[in-house]
Amino acid sequence: MTGFNISAVERETGISRDVLRMWERRYGFPVPGRDANGERVYPIDQVERLRSIKRLLDQGHRPGKIVLAAPEELASLAPRRPAPLAAAPGRPSLQPLLDLLKAHDVPGYQREMQHRLVREGLQRFVLDTVAPLTVAVGDAWESGSFEVFEEHFFAEQTSRFLRQAIGTLPENRASRPRIVLTTPPEEQHMLGLLMAEAIFELEQAHCIPLGVQMPLVEIQRAALGHQADIVGLSISSAFPTRQVLPMLEQLRALLPESVALWVGGAGIERLAAPAGVRLLPLLEDAIAAVGEWRLRPG
Amino acid sequence: MTGFNISAVERETGISRDVLRMWERRYGFPVPGRDANGERVYPIDQVERLRSIKRLLDQGHRPGKIVLAAPEELASLAPRRPAPLAAAPGRPSLQPLLDLLKAHDVPGYQREMQHRLVREGLQRFVLDTVAPLTVAVGDAWESGSFEVFEEHFFAEQTSRFLRQAIGTLPENRASRPRIVLTTPPEEQHMLGLLMAEAIFELEQAHCIPLGVQMPLVEIQRAALGHQADIVGLSISSAFPTRQVLPMLEQLRALLPESVALWVGGAGIERLAAPAGVRLLPLLEDAIAAVGEWRLRPG
DNA sequence: ATAATGTTTTGTCCTAGACAAAACAGCTGG
DNA sequence: CCAGCTGTTTTGTCTAGGACAAAACATTAT
Numbered sequence: 001m002t003g004f005n006i007s008a009v010e011r012e013t014g015i016s017r018d019v020l021r022m023w024e025r026r027y028g029f030p031v032p033g034r035d036a037n038g039e040r041v042y043p044i045d046q047v048e049r050l051r052s053i054k055r056l057l058d059q060g061h062r063p064g065k066i067v068l069a070a071p072e073e074l075a076s077l078a079p080r081r082p083a084p085l086a087a088a089p090g091r092p093s094l095q096p097l098l099d100l101l102k103a104h105d106v107p108g109y110q111r112e113m114q115h116r117l118v119r120e121g122l123q124r125f126v127l128d129t130v131a132p133l134t135v136a137v138g139d140a141w142e143s144g145s146f147e148v149f150e151e152h153f154f155a156e157q158t159s160r161f162l163r164q165a166i167g168t169l170p171e172n173r174a175s176r177p178r179i180v181l182t183t184p185p186e187e188q189h190m191l192g193l194l195m196a197e198a199i200f201e202l203e204q205a206h207c208i209p210l211g212v213q214m215p216l217v218e219i220q221r222a223a224l225g226h227q228a229d230i231v232g233l234s235i236s237s238a239f240p241t242r243q244v245l246p247m248l249e250q251l252r253a254l255l256p257e258s259v260a261l262w263v264g265g266a267g268i269e270r271l272a273a274p275a276g277v278r279l280l281p282l283l284e285d286a287i288a289a290v291g292e293w294r295l296r297p298g
Numbered sequence: 299m300t301g302f303n304i305s306a307v308e309r310e311t312g313i314s315r316d317v318l319r320m321w322e323r324r325y326g327f328p329v330p331g332r333d334a335n336g337e338r339v340y341p342i343d344q345v346e347r348l349r350s351i352k353r354l355l356d357q358g359h360r361p362g363k364i365v366l367a368a369p370e371e372l373a374s375l376a377p378r379r380p381a382p383l384a385a386a387p388g389r390p391s392l393q394p395l396l397d398l399l400k401a402h403d404v405p406g407y408q409r410e411m412q413h414r415l416v417r418e419g420l421q422r423f424v425l426d427t428v429a430p431l432t433v434a435v436g437d438a439w440e441s442g443s444f445e446v447f448e449e450h451f452f453a454e455q456t457s458r459f460l461r462q463a464i465g466t467l468p469e470n471r472a473s474r475p476r477i478v479l480t481t482p483p484e485e486q487h488m489l490g491l492l493m494a495e496a497i498f499e500l501e502q503a504h505c506i507p508l509g510v511q512m513p514l515v516e517i518q519r520a521a522l523g524h525q526a527d528i529v530g531l532s533i534s535s536a537f538p539t540r541q542v543l544p545m546l547e548q549l550r551a552l553l554p555e556s557v558a559l560w561v562g563g564a565g566i567e568r569l570a571a572p573a574g575v576r577l578l579p580l581l582e583d584a585i586a587a588v589g590e591w592r593l594r595p596g
Numbered sequence: 597a598t599a600a601t602g603t604t605t606t607g608t609c610c611t612a613g614a615c616a617a618a619a620c621a622g623c624t625g626g
Numbered sequence: 627c628c629a630g631c632t633g634t635t636t637t638g639t640c641t642a643g644g645a646c647a648a649a650a651c652a653t654t655a656t
Contacts, residue, residue: 037645104524153508163461164462167462210450242617320608337640361607539649
């Protein structure tokens with residue numbers, strides 16, 4: 001096991017090459033070895049530590065305070081954001097689902113989800129179970145009780161379940177609005193899109209799902225090619241905050257004025273909407289937005 | 299519309315910042331403007347041209363020959379790889395499916411796929427329809443008759459169809475081998491994974507699908523956490539060839555010896571397998587590999 | 597035709613510096 | 627005690643130009 005070069009570390013940790021070199025200059029960590037060509041070689045334990053650091057950064061900590069902290073300190077740092085609300089009264093607890101996921105119990109998880117779906121109906125199921133569960137799993141990862149692969153596992157199982165549920169809905173083929181659903185490059189979280197699709201389809205909108213990570217010019221082409229009324233984007237909290245607004249402005253400039261741009265997801269909290277962009281911080285807002293769209297003049 | 303900065307161009311085109319600067323130095327294209335801070339600003343038409351160039355590069359052309367070519371020349375360049383085989387005798391034609399996709403006819407596409415599935419059975423359907431169709435769509439994109447968003451659309455619709463088909467299979471919960479299925483970072487193509495999952499499940503292996511883009515250390519953790527016998531990786535032709543072997547060696551070094559590493563997809567053609575890695579260039583090879591695994595000593 | 601060699605092309609990594617935007621800290625005034 | 631303004635520090639991203647190994651190609655020898 002020779003170690004990782006700088007691009008491998010970028011891929012593993014999500015920390016860019018520039019930042020890795022900058023931290024080395026500024027803070028003295030990481031301190032990779034060098035190979036025969038003078039290129040950086042990161043040993044596995046430094047990569048692991050960089051992963052921990054990245055997790056804390058995503059929780060709102062700052063590099064200057066944590067890059068040089070000892071491993072024990074890293075483990076003890078609490079999340080720097082408001083603690084998740086305790087189970088809202090009247091809403092079903094998510095704990096059983098989290099336990100089933102942690103136990104890797106696929107049939108049990110699917111059974112419990114199915115149970116909740118038929119009891120609550122698809123709309124309430126999405127709003128009261130899937131959306132909070134997604135947040136809870138993210139929190140569990142941040143606090144270290146879920147591994148990354150367990151989050152992937154959750155996303156995969158839940159995608160399958162949601163897609164199947166959406167598949168049982170009647171098709172709104174000819175109805176309006178027509179909504180192209182996707183995510184921008186770098187954003188690979190699919191679940192937000194599927195939740196939005198379920199909500200929109202229940203409101204009798206026609207969705208054209210395009211999966212994740214569409215280049216902006218392709219979103220433009222897709223909107224034209226599918227004669228969309230609306231482009232719906234989902235942005236998770238993992239998306240780099242600094243890039244959200246420039247990206248939205250760029251996309252807005254590419255789209256024709258007649259096409260609305262709606263953006264949802266945890267990545268847009270506390271943001272001011274650029275002109276011509278509608279922010280939908282909560283899934284519930286999507287329901288209202290469709291109603292308003294139908295009442296628009298013209 | 300001010301233009302794109304260098305990272306936006308990297309995201310849009312998939313051409314790295316280093317390469318963009320290098321081309322500018324070496325070939326004199328692209329020639330972005332500069333903003334008030336002296337930073338590059340790429341106008342939209344240069345971004346479009348870079349997209350065309352990237353497509354030709356992926357077809358095997360070389361930068362020195364095409365970066366400076368005039369737009370008309372770019373359009374006229376033929377794919378530099380063996381032309382796709384004409385429809386194999388005895389196999390159903392793919393043209394009707396391609397036409398339905400091009401027409402954005404979702405119900406028609408799903409109906410035709412369903413028809414083929416029940417006629418051929420899942421295994422033959424995957425081998426004779428889905429796999430060649432994926433190649434055909436890729437070729438259609440390379441030749442310019444499909445847009446990127448249409449390829450995304452195809453992938454999304456076909457994923458849904460395949461997942462649903464897999465969902466109807468009986469569960470192989472307790473059976474062996476246990477196969478963790480995923481793709482490495484940068485590799486976002488899901489379809490290869492789903493085809494493999496269908497094939498493996500039909501062979502009564504137990505699959506643990508983790509979706510795409512798992513960091514290597516997370517693949518290691520997942521293999522341990524799920525007590526996998528095999529890690530199955532799918533690598534498409536879009537994955538940078540130079541990075542395949544180093545990545546496989548790195549992952550192989552991370553995994554315990556008792557866990558096999560199987561790799562499939564168009565991205566491994568003409569590659570020599572590193573020690574301890576089994577290459578499955580064709581889906582059919584996956585069937586044989588499961589049989590051999592069951593006969594292994596011990 | 598295949599294998600071995602030399603040459604060109606190409607991508608990735610390097611150092612070191614600059615600067616704008618975000619985040620913080622401190623202050624003022626309601 | 628909190629909201630808003632101001633100055634300072636922190637932080638990420640961009641710049642330039644150079645170096646070099648590996649891949650791809652062209653050429654020669656078996």
